[in-house]
Structure formats: C-alpha cells, structure tokens
Amino acid sequence: MAPKPGLRELKKARTRAAIQREALRLFRERGYEATTVEQVAQAAEVAHTTVFRYFPTKEDLVITDEADPEFFEVLRTQPPELTPIQTLRAAVRTMLVTLSPDDLAAGRERTVLILSVPALRGAAFGNYIETMRTVTSILAERMDRGPDDVAVRTLTGAAFGIMLDIMLRWKDDPSLDLPAALDEALTTLDPAG
Numbered sequence: 001m002a003p004k005p006g007l008r009e010l011k012k013a014r015t016r017a018a019i020q021r022e023a024l025r026l027f028r029e030r031g032y033e034a035t036t037v038e039q040v041a042q043a044a045e046v047a048h049t050t051v052f053r054y055f056p057t058k059e060d061l062v063i064t065d066e067a068d069p070e071f072f073e074v075l076r077t078q079p080p081e082l083t084p085i086q087t088l089r090a091a092v093r094t095m096l097v098t099l100s101p102d103d104l105a106a107g108r109e110r111t112v113l114i115l116s117v118p119a120l121r122g123a124a125f126g127n128y129i130e131t132m133r134t135v136t137s138i139l140a141e142r143m144d145r146g147p148d149d150v151a152v153r154t155l156t157g158a159a160f161g162i163m164l165d166i167m168l169r170w171k172d173d174p175s176l177d178l179p180a181a182l183d184e185a186l187t188t189l190d191p192a193g
Contacts (some may be wrong), residue, residue, distance in 0.1 A: 011157055016054045018065075023061040024109060032062075032117045051177040059123035062113055068131055071095050075138050084139045084152075085190035088159055089183055096179040104178065108170060115171050132160045 018127040022043035026035045037058055041048040055061045075091040082090060100105070114120045133147075140147040147153075162185045170176045 010052075015044075015046065015050070019046060019051055019054055020061060020064065021106075023055075024106065024113070027062070027113055028109065032113060032120065035135075036167055037061075057123070059120055062110055062117075062120050063124045065127075067095060068134075072134055072138060075135065076142075077154050078142075080142070083190055084143060084155055085159065085186055086144060087139065088135070089186045089190075092186070093179060096182070108174060108178075111167055112171050115168065124130075128160070128164075132156060155189065159186060162186055162189070 019040065023035070026039055026043055030039075037051050038048050040061065041051045044051070051061075055064060071091060074094045075087065078087040078155050096104075114124045115146045136152055137147045139151060139156060140152040143149075143152060145152050163182065164180070166176075166181050166185055169181065170178055
C-alpha cells in the first residue's frame with residue numbers, strides 16, 4: 001500500500017487541480033486561443049510562474065492527465081491469467097468506475113477541446129504515443145515477449161485505435177456511455193471473448 005501523501009503534496013495537488021480547472025473554464029468561456037496563461041493564473045489566484053511550474057506549456061493545461069501513472073499500475077496488477085485484452089479491459093473498467101459524473105463531464109470537456117484545437121491535437125498526439133509505448137511494454141512483459149514483438153505492437157495499436165475511435169464518438173455524442181462503449185469495442189479484439 002502506498003503511503004498517504006503529506007500536507008505539502010496535498011497542497012500541490014490541490015493547486016495543480018485548481019489551475020487546470022480554471023484553465024478549462026476559461027477555455028470553454030473565452031476560447032483556447034483567446035485565453036492567456038496570465039488570465040489562467042489570475043483566475044486560479046496564483047502567479048503566472050506557478051502555472052508554468054505545474055504546466056510547462058499552455059497546451060499542458062489541457063493535455064496533462066494525472067491518471068496515466070495510476071492506469072499503468074492498475075494494468076500491471078491485473079491477474080496473470082487474463083488475456084492481454086482482458087487485462088486492458090479490466091484496467092480501463094477499474095479506472096472508469098472510480099470517476100464521478102463530474103469527472104466524466106470534465107474528461108469529455110477536455111476531449112472535445114483537444115480534438116477541436118489543432119495545437120492541442122498535436123501536443124496530445126505525443127502524449128498518446130508515450131502512453132501507447134508504456135502500455136505496449138507492460139503487455140509485452142505480461143505476455144513474456146519483447147516490446148518490439150509484432151503481435152504485442154499490433155494488439156496495442158489496434159486497442160489504441162479503438163480507444164481513439166470511441167473518444168471521437170464521445171466528442172460528438174455526450175450521451176455515449178463511455179465505459180460500456182470502450183468495453184464492448186475492446187472485446188472485439190479478444191478471441192477468448
């Protein structure tokens with residue numbers, strides 16, 4: 001069990017969350033391009049240098065997602081008897097079940113923004129590739145293969161293609177049940193069902 005974060009870490013996490021929350025609010029109200037980092041700092045009641053300490057670029061205000069490290073750990077700790085796709089499905093379900101309706105709404109808002117602003121799409125693509133590489137490595141280890149194994153890379157690439165397609169659908173359809181849609185789509189990749 002991981003140790004509980006100290007007061008300093010909790011304060012940093014709250015500051016980071018407040019900055020990102022205010023940035024997303026301002027981007028929604030004023031538009032991404034029309035909002036400055038200085039305006040975000042003022043809204044979050046911090047210095048602009050504090051914003052840059054937590055988010056090195058304006059794009060990071062949107063694309064930074066604290067869930068990735070947690071997702072990687074959840075992926076690593078799935079039961080060993082699961083197939084790779086069952087492992088991925090279980091990890092996705094585990095992560096999504098912890099999200100409140102407000103968390104899902106904020107996630108969708110970030111998704112819409114990322115997919116609507118070219119600068120954000122480009123920045124998010126780099127993050128997407130890094131996440132895919134890490135997931136490939138984790139699945140390769142679970143399959144007792146190398147991360148360059150064609151079967152591992154193909155499986156991960158197909159899964160990430162499906163996830164991207166679902167995110168595009170979610171952007172256009174706010175009523176989409178994201179957890180169910182992801183689970184159903186990922187099931188199609190598993191010959192074991």
